[in-house]
Amino acid sequence: MSGVLIAPSVLAADLGHLADEVRSIDRAGADWIHVDVMDGRFVPEISFGPGMVRAIRKATEKPLNVHLMIVEPERSLAAYVDAGADHLLVQAEPGSTVHLHRVLSRIRELGKRPGVVIDPATPIAWIEHVLHLVDIVMVMTVNPGFGGQKFLPEMLPKIAALRALCAGRGLHPHIEVDGGQDVDTARAVVAAGADVIVAGTAIFGSADREQAIADIRSAAA
Ligand code: DX5
Numbered sequence: 001m002s003g004v005l006i007a008p009s010v011l012a013a014d015l016g017h018l019a020d021e022v023r024s025i026d027r028a029g030a031d032w033i034h035v036d037v038m039d040g041r042f043v044p045e046i047s048f049g050p051g052m053v054r055a056i057r058k059a060t061e062k063p064l065n066v067h068l069m070i071v072e073p074e075r076s077l078a079a080y081v082d083a084g085a086d087h088l089l090v091q092a093e094p095g096s097t098v099h100l101h102r103v104l105s106r107i108r109e110l111g112k113r114p115g116v117v118i119d120p121a122t123p124i125a126w127i128e129h130v131l132h133l134v135d136i137v138m139v140m141t142v143n144p145g146f147g148g149q150k151f152l153p154e155m156l157p158k159i160a161a162l163r164a165l166c167a168g169r170g171l172h173p174h175i176e177v178d179g180g181q182d183v184d185t186a187r188a189v190v191a192a193g194a195d196v197i198v199a200g201t202a203i204f205g206s207a208d209r210e211q212a213i214a215d216i217r218s219a220a221a
Protein backbone atom coordinates (compact mmCIF):
# COMPACT_ATOMS: atom_id res chain seq x y z
CA MET A 1 0.00 0.00 0.00
CA SER A 2 1.36 3.44 -0.83
CA GLY A 3 0.59 6.78 0.73
CA VAL A 4 1.36 5.81 4.30
CA LEU A 5 1.27 8.72 6.75
CA ILE A 6 4.00 9.24 9.35
CA ALA A 7 3.15 10.74 12.75
CA PRO A 8 6.20 11.44 14.92
CA SER A 9 5.45 11.24 18.65
CA VAL A 10 6.52 14.37 20.51
CA LEU A 11 6.91 12.27 23.68
CA ALA A 12 10.40 11.42 22.43
CA ALA A 13 11.35 15.07 21.76
CA ASP A 14 13.71 17.21 23.82
CA LEU A 15 10.98 19.01 25.75
CA GLY A 16 13.36 21.78 26.79
CA HIS A 17 13.21 22.89 23.16
CA LEU A 18 9.66 21.91 22.33
CA ALA A 19 8.87 24.47 19.62
CA ASP A 20 12.18 23.85 17.82
CA GLU A 21 11.64 20.09 18.04
CA VAL A 22 8.15 20.36 16.54
CA ARG A 23 9.38 22.64 13.75
CA SER A 24 12.18 20.17 13.07
CA ILE A 25 9.85 17.21 12.45
CA ASP A 26 7.45 19.44 10.52
CA ARG A 27 10.30 20.37 8.15
CA ALA A 28 11.51 16.75 8.10
CA GLY A 29 8.25 15.66 6.45
CA ALA A 30 5.90 14.60 9.27
CA ASP A 31 2.31 14.21 8.05
CA TRP A 32 0.68 14.42 11.46
CA ILE A 33 2.11 15.32 14.88
CA HIS A 34 1.31 12.69 17.52
CA VAL A 35 0.82 14.06 21.04
CA ASP A 36 0.67 11.58 23.94
CA VAL A 37 -1.45 12.82 26.83
CA MET A 38 -0.91 10.72 29.99
CA ASP A 39 -2.60 11.43 33.30
CA GLY A 40 -0.81 9.17 35.78
CA ARG A 41 -4.04 7.20 36.22
CA PHE A 42 -4.90 5.38 32.99
CA VAL A 43 -1.14 4.96 32.55
CA PRO A 44 1.53 5.46 35.24
CA GLU A 45 3.26 8.48 33.69
CA ILE A 46 2.14 12.09 33.47
CA SER A 47 3.09 13.83 30.23
CA PHE A 48 1.22 16.71 28.62
CA GLY A 49 -2.03 18.59 29.08
CA PRO A 50 -3.91 21.16 27.01
CA GLY A 51 -1.22 23.80 27.64
CA MET A 52 1.37 21.72 25.82
CA VAL A 53 -1.05 21.03 22.98
CA ARG A 54 -1.53 24.79 22.65
CA ALA A 55 2.24 25.35 22.56
CA ILE A 56 2.68 22.65 19.90
CA ARG A 57 -0.18 24.17 17.89
CA LYS A 58 1.75 27.45 17.67
CA ALA A 59 4.79 25.68 16.19
CA THR A 60 3.11 23.80 13.32
CA GLU A 61 0.12 23.80 11.01
CA LYS A 62 0.20 20.02 10.57
CA PRO A 63 -2.74 18.06 12.04
CA LEU A 64 -2.34 17.39 15.76
CA ASN A 65 -3.13 13.73 16.43
CA VAL A 66 -3.84 13.78 20.16
CA HIS A 67 -3.78 10.41 21.97
CA LEU A 68 -5.67 10.66 25.26
CA MET A 69 -4.34 8.03 27.68
CA ILE A 70 -6.48 9.42 30.45
CA VAL A 71 -9.38 8.56 32.72
CA GLU A 72 -12.70 10.19 31.79
CA PRO A 73 -11.65 11.93 28.56
CA GLU A 74 -15.20 13.32 28.34
CA ARG A 75 -14.25 15.84 31.02
CA SER A 76 -11.53 17.50 28.99
CA LEU A 77 -12.48 17.16 25.31
CA ALA A 78 -13.42 20.82 25.03
CA ALA A 79 -10.08 21.89 26.53
CA TYR A 80 -8.14 19.90 23.91
CA VAL A 81 -10.32 21.23 21.12
CA ASP A 82 -9.75 24.77 22.38
CA ALA A 83 -6.00 24.09 22.54
CA GLY A 84 -5.94 23.20 18.84
CA ALA A 85 -6.24 19.40 18.58
CA ASP A 86 -7.44 18.13 15.18
CA HIS A 87 -7.84 14.43 15.98
CA LEU A 88 -8.91 13.20 19.41
CA LEU A 89 -8.12 9.55 20.05
CA VAL A 90 -9.68 7.92 23.07
CA GLN A 91 -8.89 4.56 24.59
CA ALA A 92 -11.69 2.00 24.23
CA GLU A 93 -11.11 0.36 27.61
CA PRO A 94 -13.64 1.03 30.37
CA GLY A 95 -10.72 2.02 32.58
CA SER A 96 -10.67 5.18 30.45
CA THR A 97 -14.32 5.83 29.62
CA VAL A 98 -17.44 3.84 30.38
CA HIS A 99 -19.39 5.64 27.62
CA LEU A 100 -17.23 5.21 24.54
CA HIS A 101 -20.03 5.72 22.01
CA ARG A 102 -21.00 9.02 23.62
CA VAL A 103 -17.42 10.31 23.78
CA LEU A 104 -16.76 9.54 20.11
CA SER A 105 -20.04 11.17 19.08
CA ARG A 106 -19.16 14.23 21.14
CA ILE A 107 -15.78 14.63 19.40
CA ARG A 108 -17.61 14.71 16.06
CA GLU A 109 -20.11 17.25 17.42
CA LEU A 110 -17.16 19.42 18.47
CA GLY A 111 -16.06 19.41 14.82
CA LYS A 112 -12.95 17.27 15.28
CA ARG A 113 -11.95 13.87 13.92
CA PRO A 114 -12.69 11.02 16.36
CA GLY A 115 -10.35 8.10 16.82
CA VAL A 116 -10.61 5.00 18.98
CA VAL A 117 -7.58 3.19 20.41
CA ILE A 118 -7.25 -0.45 21.49
CA ASP A 119 -4.57 -1.77 23.79
CA PRO A 120 -2.77 -5.02 22.94
CA ALA A 121 -5.09 -7.13 25.13
CA THR A 122 -8.30 -5.45 23.99
CA PRO A 123 -10.27 -7.47 21.42
CA ILE A 124 -11.55 -5.92 18.19
CA ALA A 125 -15.05 -6.94 19.27
CA TRP A 126 -14.92 -4.20 21.86
CA ILE A 127 -15.08 -1.50 19.17
CA GLU A 128 -17.30 -3.29 16.66
CA HIS A 129 -20.28 -1.09 17.39
CA VAL A 130 -18.47 2.24 17.25
CA LEU A 131 -16.49 1.76 14.03
CA HIS A 132 -18.98 3.82 12.04
CA LEU A 133 -18.34 6.80 14.34
CA VAL A 134 -14.60 7.13 13.83
CA ASP A 135 -12.12 8.40 11.24
CA ILE A 136 -9.20 6.60 12.87
CA VAL A 137 -8.73 3.27 14.64
CA MET A 138 -5.40 3.07 16.42
CA VAL A 139 -3.94 -0.30 17.35
CA MET A 140 -1.41 -0.13 20.18
CA THR A 141 1.58 -2.22 19.21
CA VAL A 142 3.04 -1.84 22.73
CA ASN A 143 1.29 -1.45 26.06
CA PRO A 144 0.68 2.28 26.46
CA GLY A 145 2.53 4.44 28.94
CA PHE A 146 6.12 4.73 27.78
CA GLY A 147 8.11 5.44 24.65
CA GLY A 148 10.96 3.22 23.54
CA GLN A 149 9.28 -0.18 23.99
CA LYS A 150 9.55 -3.15 21.67
CA PHE A 151 6.96 -3.78 18.93
CA LEU A 152 4.58 -6.68 19.66
CA PRO A 153 4.40 -8.73 16.42
CA GLU A 154 1.33 -10.60 17.67
CA MET A 155 -0.60 -7.41 16.83
CA LEU A 156 -0.18 -8.05 13.07
CA PRO A 157 -3.11 -10.48 12.74
CA LYS A 158 -5.20 -8.07 14.79
CA ILE A 159 -4.48 -5.24 12.34
CA ALA A 160 -5.40 -7.53 9.43
CA ALA A 161 -8.62 -8.68 11.09
CA LEU A 162 -9.58 -5.09 11.83
CA ARG A 163 -8.96 -3.99 8.24
CA ALA A 164 -11.06 -6.92 6.98
CA LEU A 165 -13.88 -6.15 9.42
CA CYS A 166 -13.96 -2.50 8.32
CA ALA A 167 -13.80 -3.34 4.61
CA GLY A 168 -16.62 -5.86 5.01
CA ARG A 169 -18.78 -3.05 6.31
CA GLY A 170 -17.73 -0.57 3.65
CA LEU A 171 -15.79 1.47 6.23
CA HIS A 172 -12.35 2.87 5.47
CA PRO A 173 -10.95 4.50 8.62
CA HIS A 174 -7.28 5.22 8.92
CA ILE A 175 -5.67 2.35 10.79
CA GLU A 176 -2.87 3.86 12.84
CA VAL A 177 -0.26 1.85 14.72
CA ASP A 178 1.52 3.15 17.81
CA GLY A 179 4.50 1.79 19.68
CA GLY A 180 7.89 0.37 18.80
CA GLN A 181 7.56 1.34 15.14
CA ASP A 182 10.65 1.76 13.01
CA VAL A 183 12.04 0.96 9.59
CA ASP A 184 11.97 -2.77 10.44
CA THR A 185 8.28 -2.93 11.43
CA ALA A 186 6.84 -0.59 8.79
CA ARG A 187 6.49 -3.07 5.96
CA ALA A 188 4.69 -5.69 8.06
CA VAL A 189 2.19 -3.31 9.67
CA VAL A 190 1.32 -1.72 6.34
CA ALA A 191 1.01 -5.13 4.67
CA ALA A 192 -1.40 -6.07 7.45
CA GLY A 193 -3.56 -3.00 6.72
CA ALA A 194 -2.19 -0.02 8.64
CA ASP A 195 -1.83 3.31 6.83
CA VAL A 196 -0.56 5.62 9.59
CA ILE A 197 2.62 4.93 11.56
CA VAL A 198 3.42 6.67 14.84
CA ALA A 199 7.12 6.69 15.71
CA GLY A 200 8.82 8.44 18.60
CA THR A 201 12.25 7.03 19.34
CA ALA A 202 12.94 6.00 15.74
CA ILE A 203 12.52 9.60 14.53
CA PHE A 204 13.55 11.86 17.41
CA GLY A 205 16.44 9.57 18.29
CA SER A 206 17.85 9.81 14.79
CA ALA A 207 20.57 12.33 13.91
CA ASP A 208 18.84 12.90 10.55
CA ARG A 209 15.10 13.05 11.12
CA GLU A 210 14.26 13.75 7.50
CA GLN A 211 16.11 10.59 6.52
CA ALA A 212 14.43 8.62 9.35
CA ILE A 213 10.97 9.64 8.14
CA ALA A 214 11.89 8.94 4.50
CA ASP A 215 13.30 5.52 5.44
CA ILE A 216 10.14 4.48 7.31
CA ARG A 217 8.01 5.77 4.44
CA SER A 218 9.95 3.86 1.81
CA ALA A 219 10.12 0.68 3.90
CA ALA A 220 6.34 0.83 4.12
CA ALA A 221 5.75 1.43 0.39
C1 DX5 B 1 3.09 4.95 24.15
C2 DX5 B 1 2.73 6.13 23.29
C3 DX5 B 1 3.45 6.15 22.00
C4 DX5 B 1 4.94 6.36 22.15
C5 DX5 B 1 5.63 5.77 20.96
O1 DX5 B 1 2.29 4.97 25.28
O2 DX5 B 1 1.35 6.11 23.01
O3 DX5 B 1 2.92 7.12 21.13
O4 DX5 B 1 5.29 7.71 22.25
O5 DX5 B 1 7.00 5.84 21.16
P1 DX5 B 1 8.01 4.83 20.47
O6 DX5 B 1 7.92 5.05 19.00
O7 DX5 B 1 9.31 5.22 21.04
O8 DX5 B 1 7.57 3.43 20.85
Ligand code: ZN
Residues within 6 Å of the ligand: 009, 034, 035, 036, 067, 178, 198
Ligand atom coordinates in the same frame (compact mmCIF):
# COMPACT_ATOMS: atom_id res chain seq x y z
ZN1 ZN C 1 0.57 7.44 21.41
